[in-house]
Amino acid sequence: MIEKRVHGKLIKPYEVNADASGKVLENIKAALKKANLKDGMTISFHHHFREGDYVINLVMDEIAKMGIKNLVLFPSSLGKVHETLIEHIKSGVISEIHTSGLRGPLAEFISDGNMSKPITIRSHGGRARAIEAGEIKIDIAFLAVPRTDCMGNASGNGSKTQCGSLGYAIVDSKHADQVVLITDDLCDYPNMPRSIVQDNVDMVVVLDAIGDPEGIASGATRYTKNPKELKIAELASKVITSLEYYKDGFSFQTGSGGASLAVTRFLKDQMIKDGIKASFALGGITKPMVDLLEEGYVDCLFDVQSFDLTSTASMYRNERHYEISASEYANPSNKGCMASMLDYVILSALEIDKDFNVNVMTGSDGVIMGASGGHCDTAASAKVTIIVAPLYRGRLATVVDRVTTIITPGDSIDVLVTERGIAINPLRTDLVEKLKKANLPVVEMHELVALAKSIIGEPQPIEFDDMIVANVEYRDGSIIDSIRKRK
Template identity: 65%
Template structure:
């Protein structure tokens, strides 16, 4: 069976899941899930002597679901440390439900092979772990969910977390935990807050116990069962860099120039507009170019959203941005800003992007700048599988922000290496073309034909305008048409759209 965008979904998947039928077409039913009720009596301590004792007290058993967050990124020590202990304790058949996994989590391969981990749901996979899974390591397909989709799945009970192991750079003995103070700070814990609220058992893991109360806190004592102190929760240099570097790549700068001219030439660039940009070279350069234009035209932004970087903090402090909504900080400047700037607000992943609540922040976006590995002639976007078909990225908030924003812009080079970026059909659809408005390359832009208003508005834009088919043809002129990737029938991952329907599948690389 093919879903609405023409992706073939195997029959055995259709029997278990709904398939994608449109960005806002899924009917919403049911009530929010809830964790078990438990209590702590006066005088009882939540402090546990060791991580092993915390695992025992949490009641973790075979077949349960455990979760982690990815705010420590490539500096994370928590996931591997906990999983090694769980394996030593003989617990097996676990579902691993982190907000995302990175290249530092390659040691999980042995725990999949020995049966400790039998299922995974995550926003993304990278490195050796991703390669092994792409080559058929797991019997059960991994479920890829966006950040908003994961929050939705937890609130709906699709993901039922038995034990959440949540690292924090500081915590008091009662579980008020923060990522904004301590020696291994990461800033907001926006992706961990949903776990803390809905998991049956919550274990805070920290290397920094502070005096009660540890306020302001990202995770509150009312959601925490146990607190355990370890020597180190992560490598600060891997958690965040000290500064954000601007690109000097001429191609990326040209893409950023065209993107910023398109934004400034749109009806959305006006006093009080809102925006989100990414952390890639072109995206950061767009932020810089927009800043200059905002100063020139005396325009301020109402808010900036998403993963936050140094340039956005500087614009906040200059008064160019009124409020920052931060679900995750990407550098130390942003991480430190949360505790010193009252208009730098920490938010949860459900506030950020959950499509099934009463109003996520992405719904209020005017402009979002997103990257892509591939874009096809239907404007569908791939950000997860590489040119070899191997998983090497994450869904992240890509489809969430694209669906919510009034102007969704993809910035990408026409070719990457010797591989075209604009293609007939992408390897894997993460974000459907119906939610993409403009694609920007170093030779010009393409406007989605659905946006007749933008086609009319950009007639006199000082940027070359092509059809998406023309961009594809120009890419092929440069590097030729690549051979199609060969896949086997085995499905190694299911890609959920943010509403819980299956938008695509990823098959084992042949």
């Protein structure tokens, strides 16, 4: 072993590497000072830790102590756990927010018009496009990573926390002016396989804890036993298997909602009967997709976000389970996003209207409560886009005359599957005869709207004032809708 001395001290090879990197810092405050954070900068975060995230709140609290003001907050999404950001908006630390999703007290606070500037809602593909096109310049990216070495080779598989794919963080790490990794597992060099690459990383901060494992694993995944949702899922699987795209080598994506997840289970049963195998499944990966991979009914998984512990473990165990960035996933302006290769995508909806426009963002009271996610990205890209939704939830109609907020335009939606029938977009005349021949309960959309009204009644319109609290960007950067302050 060759001896080396640094500042006159004899040290071991790993200690030489750690000292040579100069990247490892003792706390968040040290990173903020070294990065020279200033008023008005844009800072980004990712949401792979979902409701288990500690990092956004820890970083913003430290920034507030330093007296920094007027920051643009640019996370890939925000959740209920980020309620503490309300105080930083009130105090002027945060003046602008760009995000895909928003939930809980923070969403209510913004919906009530408590920010001077409207927030911007972007899809996952639209966010990646805006970053790579230079429309948004990230000054500093603060990226929570379950494991990293001293140089910044980072992954989503740590000893304390696991989140699997870091698909949203990868884009930020490549394009931010400065990248700060925040971890609770600093391992020996080199940390392989890696999601984030060392030559994109400026600093590494080690904390005792960066997230709650239970909150990270739960996310939006919901396995249903609801008979209504199971009926919808079964019908949706029959739509898939009745069309010519269902053949060896077909591709698909399902969402993380109850009915969407159940589609995968029904589809698997039919694939086994027919001896059909899929080429790939895409998007947020869940246990039902992993089961298909491990049992040989899908060739590979492309994972931008691991939704549960099964999918997280699979990505590091199975060589055909691939991590992809948000840009590879759904950026409409790159040289070929994977969403453009989808045969089917199965998505959920809070509302869908007679023109097939879909809302996944605002509730019946006009309050922001969801996320744009990859909804409009995959809906525009797949050969067949299927919405699975009940006719109504509780005393609220899902199929309506006009959605509260358009996230995905109607010309991207091909089929709506409800427990009371299947509506086909008139633009897809090719699908009508095929699905009728399959003896599926095809009905007109206006019939479903009328049926919902006959059961629920005519809803009272939500009252809004003129103040815009959020602008909704379509994946190409155009403004597709605005959300106004509720009265």
